[in-house]
Amino acid sequence: xxxxxxxxxxxxxxxxxxxxxxxxxxxxxxxxxxxxxxxxxxxxxxxxxxxxxxxxxxxxxxxxxxxxxxxxxxxxxxxxxxxxxxxxxxxxxxxxxxxxxxxxxxxxxxxxxxxxxxxxxxxxxxxxxxxxxxxxxxxxxxxxxxxxxxxxxxxxxxxxxxxxxxxxxxxxxxxxxxxxxxxxxxxxxxxxxxxxxxxxxxxxxxxxxxxxxxxxxxxxxxxxxxxxxxxxxxxxxxxxxxxxxxxxxxxxxxxxxxxxxxxxxxxxxxxxxxxxxxxxxxxxxxxxxxxxxxxxxxxxxxxxxxxxxxxxxxxxxxxxxxxxxxxxxxxxxxxxxxxxxxxxxxxxxxxxxxxxxxxxxxxxxxxxxxxxxxxxxxxxxxxxxxxxxxxxxxxxxxxxxxxxxxxxxxxxxxxxxxxxxxxxxx
Amino acid sequence: xxxxxxxxxxxxxxxxxxxxxxxxxxxxxxxxxxxxxxxxxxxxxxxxxxxxxxxxxxxxxxxxxxxxxxxxxxxxxxxxxxxxxxxxxxxxxxxxxxxxxxxxxxxxxxxxxxxxxxxxxxxxxxxxxxxxxxxxxxxxxxxxxxxxxxxxxxxxxxxxxxxxxxxxxxxxxxxxxxxxxxxxxxxxxxxxxxxxxxxxxxxxxxxxxxxxxxxxxxxxxxxxxxxxxxxxxxxxxxxxxxxxxxxxxxxxxxxxxxxxxxxxxxxxxxxxxxxxxxxxxxxxxxxxxxxxxxxxxxxxxxxxxxxxxxxxxxxxxxxxxxxxxxxxxxxxxxxxxxxxxxxxxxxxxxxxxxxxxxxxxxxxxxxxxxxxxxxxxxxxxxxxxxxxxxxxxxxxxxxxxxxxxxxxxxxxxxxxxxxxxxxxxx
Numbered sequence: 001x002x003x004x005x006x007x008x009x010x011x012x013x014x015x016x017x018x019x020x021x022x023x024x025x026x027x028x029x030x031x032x033x034x035x036x037x038x039x040x041x042x043x044x045x046x047x048x049x050x051x052x053x054x055x056x057x058x059x060x061x062x063x064x065x066x067x068x069x070x071x072x073x074x075x076x077x078x079x080x081x082x083x084x085x086x087x088x089x090x091x092x093x094x095x096x097x098x099x100x101x102x103x104x105x106x107x108x109x110x111x112x113x114x115x116x117x118x119x120x121x122x123x124x125x126x127x128x129x130x131x132x133x134x135x136x137x138x139x140x141x142x143x144x145x146x147x148x149x150x151x152x153x154x155x156x157x158x159x160x161x162x163x164x165x166x167x168x169x170x171x172x173x174x175x176x177x178x179x180x181x182x183x184x185x186x187x188x189x190x191x192x193x194x195x196x197x198x199x200x201x202x203x204x205x206x207x208x209x210x211x212x213x214x215x216x217x218x219x220x221x222x223x224x225x226x227x228x229x230x231x232x233x234x235x236x237x238x239x240x241x242x243x244x245x246x247x248x249x250x251x252x253x254x255x256x257x258x259x260x261x262x263x264x265x266x267x268x269x270x271x272x273x274x275x276x277x278x279x280x281x282x283x284x285x286x287x288x289x290x291x292x293x294x295x296x297x298x299x300x301x302x303x304x305x306x307x308x309x310x311x312x313x314x315x316x317x318x319x320x321x322x323x324x325x326x327x328x329x330x331x332x333x334x335x336x337x338x339x340x341x342x343x344x345x346x347x348x349x350x351x352x353x354x355x356x357x358x359x360x361x362x363x364x365x366x367x368x369x370x371x372x373x374x375x376x377x378x379x380x381x382x383x384x385x386x387x388x389x390x391x392x393x394x395x396x397x398x399x400x401x402x403x404x405x406x407x408x409x410x411x412x413x414x415x416x417x418x419x420x421x422x423x424x425x426x
Numbered sequence: 427x428x429x430x431x432x433x434x435x436x437x438x439x440x441x442x443x444x445x446x447x448x449x450x451x452x453x454x455x456x457x458x459x460x461x462x463x464x465x466x467x468x469x470x471x472x473x474x475x476x477x478x479x480x481x482x483x484x485x486x487x488x489x490x491x492x493x494x495x496x497x498x499x500x501x502x503x504x505x506x507x508x509x510x511x512x513x514x515x516x517x518x519x520x521x522x523x524x525x526x527x528x529x530x531x532x533x534x535x536x537x538x539x540x541x542x543x544x545x546x547x548x549x550x551x552x553x554x555x556x557x558x559x560x561x562x563x564x565x566x567x568x569x570x571x572x573x574x575x576x577x578x579x580x581x582x583x584x585x586x587x588x589x590x591x592x593x594x595x596x597x598x599x600x601x602x603x604x605x606x607x608x609x610x611x612x613x614x615x616x617x618x619x620x621x622x623x624x625x626x627x628x629x630x631x632x633x634x635x636x637x638x639x640x641x642x643x644x645x646x647x648x649x650x651x652x653x654x655x656x657x658x659x660x661x662x663x664x665x666x667x668x669x670x671x672x673x674x675x676x677x678x679x680x681x682x683x684x685x686x687x688x689x690x691x692x693x694x695x696x697x698x699x700x701x702x703x704x705x706x707x708x709x710x711x712x713x714x715x716x717x718x719x720x721x722x723x724x725x726x727x728x729x730x731x732x733x734x735x736x737x738x739x740x741x742x743x744x745x746x747x748x749x750x751x752x753x754x755x756x757x758x759x760x761x762x763x764x765x766x767x768x769x770x771x772x773x774x775x776x777x778x779x780x781x782x783x784x785x786x787x788x789x790x791x792x793x794x795x796x797x798x799x800x801x802x803x804x805x806x807x808x809x810x811x812x813x814x815x816x817x818x819x820x821x822x823x824x825x826x827x828x829x830x831x832x833x834x835x836x837x838x839x840x841x842x843x844x845x846x847x848x849x850x851x852x
Contacts, residue, residue, distance in 0.1 A: 081830035088531040095529050103521050105514040105785035116764050130835045166834050202798035225798040250843040257839040289838050338542050342812040349816040350843040356831045359531035360812040372628035372651040374810040384800040386768040386786040390775040404507035405782045408592050412715050413683040417676040417776040
């Protein structure tokens with residue numbers, strides 16, 4: 001970790017810069033794959049799976065037998081853990097439901113809005129170095145609560161030609177049975193244009209590598225919605241002399257192990273605490289299976305010692321995906337936090353609680369996008385339709401206002417739609 | 427209007443097709459302008475205003491004197507109308523505020539979320555054939571309620587080198603005083619990258635032509651958020667033999683006058699009603715100042731006679747931006763509507779009420795995007811940050827669940843962040 005002790009503002013700004021995102025232009029490759037999937041359908045998808053994953057997938061859809069087999073591969077302990085996590089995620093997202101509230105904005109003018117689930121949604125679950133079955137819960141549970149009618153998962157097989165059992169178990173646990181064995185650009189293409197077996201959906205969710213990200217951007221160009229733009233995962237930890245260096249070292253490493261491009265920023269009001277955390281990191285790092293990822297990630301990361309008064313502006317300027325507060329002045333910070341994805345308060349609140357099981361969503365804005373984006377929530381799976389009903393009395397109250405404004409905008413037919421009604425009442 | 431009487435499903439699907447959006451590739455032009463604005467700042471912006479609008483804008487920012495002068499140009503009647511509309515919009519959007527609700531998902535595990543206004547937002551207000559001051563209210567009022575700290579308007583001048591008085595009045599009426607005289611791609615570029623005078627914002631709202639749309643798409647690629655993808659405005663009207671043909675003709679024309687590419691679809695269970703509406707359109711069209719736009723738009727539009735049972739699937743397949751229900755079975759339709767932007771119920775509820783003054787937002791998803799997008803609302807101007815606080819008891823309750831899941835995903839450092847805490851409690 002680079003260490004900055006009471007840096008000046010220029011050095012501070014530089015330390016909080018995120019590395020440039022890999023900007024290889026993948027659009028021509030993405031377009032080619034989308035076009036092929038559109039023209040050749042399932043056959044096109046299978047050819048790409050063959051080409052990119054060296055797998056011969058005769059049937060794209062996971063069969064009922066494969067689902068049943070998966071359930072048998074999962075320990076009872078893990079099943080129970082998934083059940084507990086699912087329950088908490090359900091509870092937290094269920095509370096986000098809105099009741100319809102009719103508002104009479106003026107006498108005879110009643111307006112309301114209603115949340116309706118997006119009919120067809122695609123959930124992309126990466127395979128790769130970690131089988132992210134937790135993401136199945138984080139996306140599938142709010143989609144169910146929202147009332148989405150068709151939930152489709154695409155996920156790549158492992159080298160054995162099978163989807164990871166935990167992914168299949170988590171999916172069926174929450175009632176998702178439509179799962180296709182395809183990953184990468186071809187998965188996003190199939191969800192965007194539709195094939196004989198894979199339906200065209202309206203919105204695509206889920207994390208992925210740069211290929212998946214480029215494909216989601218292209219899908220957005222075609223008019224599909226996506227959850228949010230993607231970037232490497234990151235955490236900012238705020239510490240002081242009262243922090244527990246063992247806990248914080250563990251939190252920093254849990255972020256760093258995601259990948260070499262993960263970002264870790266430690267901000268402390270106490271220099272000794274930084275040193276204790278650094279030496280604790282060395283100890284804990286030694287026994288980590290993903291030591292290599294974590295080491296690389298830590299090389300790009302910073303530890304900054306600052307005055308307490310500077311902390312809020314550092315948080316809001318960096319806009320961290322995950323923000324851990326482990327100081328004796330946590331409560332003084334809360335109201336001033338404007339830009340962050342998810343905030344973890346106090347010594348016994350590790351980020352991994354939110355990653356898996358406390359109930360909050362783990363799909364969060366990275367790369368500073370917390371300045372303008374929220375994490376995934378129930379909102380992400382609904383559209384809110386507005387309704388209005390105006391009585392004769394209402395149009396008499398409101399009519400002239402509309403006429404005057406329409407006229408001033410030069411839109412006479414808009415005005416006339418009111419005039420004909422007012423005339424009919426006279 | 428093309429007329430279809432009890433069409434078969436193939437003809438129906440064709441009639442509900444939207445025209446292909448103009449897909450001129452503007453990206454290289456957009457990139458050039460963004461790059462120039464980034465390197466040359468205000469000077470670059472002024473050069474483009476000169477080049478594209480033949481206007482010499484020495485100062486980009488609207489001055490206090492111009493604001494004051496604008497207020498004097500507005501009639502008291504129109505001021506009163508703007509005040510009434512603003513009050514209704516305020517009332518409807520104010521009701522969308524969410525109170526913080528702390529959820530204890532399991533003993534000792536407390537999660538909540540808080541809405542925070544996006545700090546800096548840019549509102550694009552087109553000039554062009556209609557000075558859309560109503561859009562200033564529709565975007566500015568929810569931005570204020572959300573607590574956005576810096577609201578910036580960009581809008582092109584008219585040929586006289588001035589911003590339309592009604593736009594300036596509406597802006598200052600709701601407290602927006604930072605307005606720049608620039609439209610088109612260069613406006614979106616300035617809001618995206620920032621110049622000496624125009625701040626870089628985090629999210630850009632507002633309608634615009636294909637140049638503005640292409641620029642907003644490009645801004646999105648750079649990581650900014652935008653309100654929603656754009657397309658031509660449209661209305662679907664549902665009629666039966668009880669409808670008022672004069673009202674419906676006026677509603678169809680109020681949509682058609684927007685532009686030659688506006689879409690109008692009339693769906694009726696009664697053939698005679700369609701004929702009455704058609705002849706009424708001819709009468710009303712004659713006196714419209716924007717007759718030419720409306721005539722062209724109607725040429726691309728359809729009137730369809732169907733059985734009542736087919737109506738819901740037609741609505742949901744088309745996913746209209748505006749949906750007007752003027753039948754004696756309106757209430758039977760409401761629950762089944764899944765895809766629509768805003769719904770207008772009953773004879774005395776013209777679309778223009780929602781365009782201006784009833785309180786609902788008029789920035790709505792077009793082009794079928796109502797399948798996956800909501801209209802603009804208070805939600806559009808906030809991010810929802812999640813928070814969690816776990817006690818010793820909480821991590822004891824939840825810890826094993828997290829450990830098991832992290833281990834199964836192969837993320838040992840995630841597991842360890844819990845283990846070190848559990849060990850410390852033992």
